[in-house]
Amino acid sequence: MSLQLQVQGQILTPQGWVYGTLAFDERIQSIAADMSAVDAGSAAYILPGFVDLHVHGAGGKDTMEAGDAVRIIARKHARHGTTSMLATTMTAPLADLELALQGIKPEVDKRSSGGARILGVHLEGPYINPGKLGAQPAFAHTGSLEQVRHLDAIAPIRLITVAPEMDGHLQLVRELTAIGMQVQIGHTLGTYEEGKAALENGATGFTHLYNAMSRLDHRAPGMVGAALAHAQFSEIIPDLLHVHPGAIKAAMRAIPHLYCVTDSTAASGMPDGQYMLGRQVVHKCLGGVRLEDGTLAGSTLTMDQALRNLVSIGLDLEDASKRVSTYAADYLGLNERGRLQAGSYADLVVLDRQLNLIAVYVEGEKIDLTDA
Structure with a gap:
């Protein structure tokens, strides 16, 4: 005891x-x-410890690396209040994904001293639209249940991002849902109708809302419109660079359980300079991370700063807390995390009045x- x-x-x-x-x-x-x-x-x-379902890196390390990268990432984020997280991969060749998952596997469900609990994998690609890569490398392709099962056998995939408009992907959404995976819509050029159909076929959320998806227009609502009209859950990156505060507030009014992620990279917690995001070189400067062409490439956000950002744009602390812990835990069905009550895991953060x-x-x- x-x-x-x-x-x-x-x-x-x-x-x-x-x-x-x-x-x-x-x-x-x-x-x-x-x-x-x-x-x-x-x-x-x-408050409940923070739950981050979209983490690429921190402390100079990237989840696509082998070795001790994920352990270092988990330790860095724990020092900013994240108590549980999903290690998130990049779109990459199959061999690279296999290597990354082999590095993640030993850390999953292991009580790693000094770090956040690794709950599993968020597979962000490669089943995305090559026309909406964002900062993802150009290795996107259509997916198959067989390939996902192969990867899941290496390390457990808890969440997977899919562009539903790709050939065969509506069926893939159904198949993944049937085996108990959470499917998010993201990196997509899909229409409002295609987004609605994906939700009706089992998709349950959206990857970094507004970013890397077809935009809202009053005559062509796009994937953003599908999210705002129909989603119960969605990620959003509240670093105040990826999404304007007004757009964050609009999403909060529309999506009951909008929750925050960092989409953090190896540059998180590091000085300005050059880092790797999967196979791509990214540059940290002026608080952001970008590709050579200026495209935002993940963030340097930590969850304690996400909480402060939410409060700074007008949320009360209770609401902000739910969006950095409880709703993400609920999304994965983690009833013993993201809340402070007898019997739950003692994942908690203590903060001063600032x-x-x-x-x-x-x-x-x-x-x-x-x-x-």
Whole structure:
């Protein structure tokens, strides 16, 4: 039995805010309200740990590398409050994807000391539209259930991005849904009608809403229109570079469970300079990451900054917290993560009143924040 720990402050529970004490070991044991006359207005905030379903890298490492890359990425993001994440691949030749997944596999479902829990893989491509690559390399092709099964046997794929307008991909969406995979629509030139059809055939979300998809026009709503009209879940990158705050707010009014991802790259947590994103060279400068032609290529965002960005554009802290933890956990059916309640994993962050991290716990393990 591990030693029981305690933190005290303003605790965000599924029922709302409670000032009191949260006791935990690997899991949360209890949340006890304190009705004494303590000044709760100056207390630290205690929130669910952040859940990031779209992570390419950090700390100079990329998920497409072999070796210890994913472990380093998980440690870097944990120092910014991410307690669980999906290692996200790039569009690449099959041999490169196999190598990447072989590197991810040892970290999946292993309690890695000092890092975020790796929940599995987000396969972002290669089943995307070659006409809407964004920052993806030009290795897109039509997909097959057989190939996805082959990759899933190497490391578990929890989420997969597909362009549904590609030949045979509507059937692929149905097949992937039937075997229990979450399918997102992304890197797509599809029409509103094709997006709606994909949702009706089992797709459940959208990859980095607005980015790398056909735009909304009042006579041609495009894939953005399909998301705003019909989606229950969708990713969005709230670095305030990829999407204007007004567009973020519009999406929040339309999509009930819009959740945040970092789409972070190897440049996250690193100085300006040149880095790799899969097989492509990217450049970090002025807070962004871009290809040589200026195309945005992922981000340098961390989830603690995502939370602060949401609050800065007008969200209250409870709403912002759900969008960086609870909704993403719900999307993957992770009922024991993304919420602070007895029995859930002790994945939590402690923040001061300016929303700076004081402490991070991953399944009860305190993370060393000195290398943030």
